[in-house]
Amino acid sequence: MKVLLVASECTPVVKVGGLGDVVGSLPKALKKLGLDVRVVIPGYKDILYTGGGGASCKEYAIHYGGEAQKIILHQTTLSDTDIPLYFIENEKYISSGGVYMSPSAFASSKDEIERFAFFSKAVVELFVSREDVFFPDLIHCNDWHTGIIPQLIKAEARYIELKRPAAVFTVHNLANQGISSVDVLFRLDGEELFKSPLIKWDAADDNLDFIMQGILASDVVNTVSPSYAEEIKTAEFGEGLQEAIKAKSARVFGVLNGIDGALFNPQKDSYLKVNFSLESLEEVLKGKSANKKLLRKELNLQEKDAPLLGLVSRLTKQKGIDLFINSVDELLGMGFQVVVLGVGDKTLEDMLLSKMNELEFSGDCAGIIKFDEGVARRIYASSDMFAVPSRFEPCGLTQMIAMRYGAVPIVRGVGGLKDTVMDGITGFVFSGFNQSEFLGAVKRAKRVYESADLWGKVVSNCVNADFSWDKSAREYVLLYAKALKFSS
Numbered sequence: 001m002k003v004l005l006v007a008s009e010c011t012p013v014v015k016v017g018g019l020g021d022v023v024g025s026l027p028k029a030l031k032k033l034g035l036d037v038r039v040v041i042p043g044y045k046d047i048l049y050t051g052g053g054g055a056s057c058k059e060y061a062i063h064y065g066g067e068a069q070k071i072i073l074h075q076t077t078l079s080d081t082d083i084p085l086y087f088i089e090n091e092k093y094i095s096s097g098g099v100y101m102s103p104s105a106f107a108s109s110k111d112e113i114e115r116f117a118f119f120s121k122a123v124v125e126l127f128v129s130r131e132d133v134f135f136p137d138l139i140h141c142n143d144w145h146t147g148i149i150p151q152l153i154k155a156e157a158r159y160i161e162l163k164r165p166a167a168v169f170t171v172h173n174l175a176n177q178g179i180s181s182v183d184v185l186f187r188l189d190g191e192e193l194f195k196s197p198l199i200k201w202d203a204a205d206d207n208l209d210f211i212m213q214g215i216l217a218s219d220v221v222n223t224v225s226p227s228y229a230e231e232i233k234t235a236e237f238g239e240g241l242q243e244a245i246k247a248k249s250a251r252v253f254g255v256l257n258g259i260d261g262a263l264f265n266p267q268k269d270s271y272l273k274v275n276f277s278l279e280s281l282e283e284v285l286k287g288k289s290a291n292k293k294l295l296r297k298e299l300n301l302q303e304k305d306a307p308l309l310g311l312v313s314r315l316t317k318q319k320g321i322d323l324f325i326n327s328v329d330e331l332l333g334m335g336f337q338v339v340v341l342g343v344g345d346k347t348l349e350d351m352l353l354s355k356m357n358e359l360e361f362s363g364d365c366a367g368i369i370k371f372d373e374g375v376a377r378r379i380y381a382s383s384d385m386f387a388v389p390s391r392f393e394p395c396g397l398t399q400m401i402a403m404r405y406g407a408v409p410i411v412r413g414v415g416g417l418k419d420t421v422m423d424g425i426t427g428f429v430f431s432g433f434n435q436s437e438f439l440g441a442v443k444r445a446k447r448v449y450e451s452a453d454l455w456g457k458v459v460s461n462c463v464n465a466d467f468s469w470d471k472s473a474r475e476y477v478l479l480y481a482k483a484l485k486f487s488s
Ligand code: GLC
Pocket: 017, 018, 019, 022, 172, 173, 224, 257, 393, 394, 395, 396, 397, 416
């Protein structure tokens, strides 16, 4: 089966969030199952100028905004594999500005939408309307950035009377929808697109929702965990699209993300000063304790007999960062040391900074406002517990990484957090989004922590939990088979 994955990020070339990790890892697992899988992402300026653009480049012209536009297709391979990775370069729409135009990454401004509309058109013209580059059986789109592609595939197929590729659409985060003015349709492919009843219906209120188009026009939809697939059918998590999703519910599935076991491996992780094996509990605990000592030095925390609670996250409302910061005093009062690492919304960064200033001399609390993979890995390796108090969470990767590094997760029981953490067995789960329930779970964790035997069992369960991509990749293959059936 020939599959083209299309997305806005792909680790390690471009990563802003978990989406990049998924797009960088899933193809490797699919390849092992025998699929001819390839990936295409935008050729952002940063990639092109750091040599990531790869060896081979070819020029093409595509139609956008009523005229021919030059694009350059770069081809390289996904790191440590022979999986082809393409970048599409275009000076005007794609390759000026950063990876995402807004620093918060998730605002879909007019320019951002135009960029991804253009990128989507280029993908379809290269990989659907011609057969000399790569003609996939199936195009796997991810999030709003690629949401218009299933509609474009159908429009294109009508022109060229080719059997069209099937379309799978994965929702990583329904909160970011890419809401555009309708005029983008004319630049994309006016006439043909307007023949679609779904477009007509969506455009009736004078705007177009890219993620909704992706959901409604693709052959099969999935979210990144089974629980989130159910949650988005409700008003609480559906972001206004719950009725549309319910209407399509027979084709909406949930496939849990995995993590890359080769990348997240405490035994080989070059970011750690002390590596440790996961073979025995004793080695895990010894390794963690050595790392904790060093991290305390690195972050100016005092050396003492206290549990360390870590949090590594984008600092956004989704992640419940406000709830966590508001709980820091109580956490210190309970005898914890606390470490937070991340960047994101300015208001949350400021809130964290002001809390840190207040506690500057406590020696028990550190807040680092940057994206630093090395510090992140050392936090996973050193923390006894790891907090993920999200308002909603499509899957969440940090709780799985934490488990692999022997840090016991304390999570809110929503979406993928609920599907990956078993209360009292591989972590501690709370349900209501409020401080008292969060602190209640922390207290339960601390009580278990105080009994070496019980704690040892929980840590062992965590490091032995299997979150490999192999299982998820097999589920994707089944999903792809469904999509092929529905599209023919
Ligand atoms: C988004 C979601 C997160 C998920 C990731 C990868 O960032 O918020 O829950 O793990 O995508 O699918």
